[in-house]
Amino acid sequence: MSYFAAAVVRGRSGWAATELDLHDAADVDEVADLLRDTDPGADVSLMFVESDDAYLVVMRLDEGEDLRIFGSDSAFADESRLGKLLLSDVEVPVVEIDEAEPTDDDEDRPAADPAADPVGDADLLADLGVSAHKLLALCATDGLLPADVTAEVCQAIGCGDEVEELRES
Structure with missing residues (x-):
């Protein structure tokens, strides 16, 4: 299984991105600790985990606390150790696909794939x-790989250049 895990943190000097190795993580708490340790003083810490050109997981910590997780599928x-590690404790979405309110920016996107x-x-x-x-629609857009979704999300939140530089290094 191939994967890419990028920690993207926003601190006093702006956004910074770092690639993380999740091979030795035993549970989601250890993954959260890796993210937290990237910049313990960060206001916002995000992790984008892309796996096998098929799956995306986004994790978020605010000021190092309150882990929130989203998985594209x-x-x-069910299909990998990493997927089970990241998503085993995650339950139904807080926002269902049909309940997600579109914004003006979202109107050109297709509805989420059932x-x-x-x-x-x-x-x-x-x-x-x-x-x-927008996040659900991006994940369901035919032809967009997890890396494409990550790139588009990162551009929208202002850390696209940092993640692109990380990929190129």
Whole structure:
């Protein structure tokens, strides 16, 4: 299984991105600790985990607390150790696909794919400019890989250059 895990943290000097190795993590709390340790003083800490060009998990810590998780498809938990590690404690989405309110920016996007089964908190990036509807629609857009979704989300929240530089290094 191949994956890419990027920690993106916003501190006093702006956004910074770091690649993380999750191979030795035993549970989601250890993954949260890795994210927290990236910059313990960060206001917002995000982690984007892309796996096998099929799955995306977004994790968020605010001031190092209150872990929130979104997964693009619950099947990830059934198909890999990493998926189970990240999504085993995540339940039904806080915002259902049909309940996610579209914004003006979302109107050009297709509706979410009914075959996908997103889990967790789809609204975890709303205050950063990515609504639940937009996140769900991006994950369900035919032809967009998890890396494409991450790139578009990061551009929208203002850390696209940092993540792009990380990928290129």
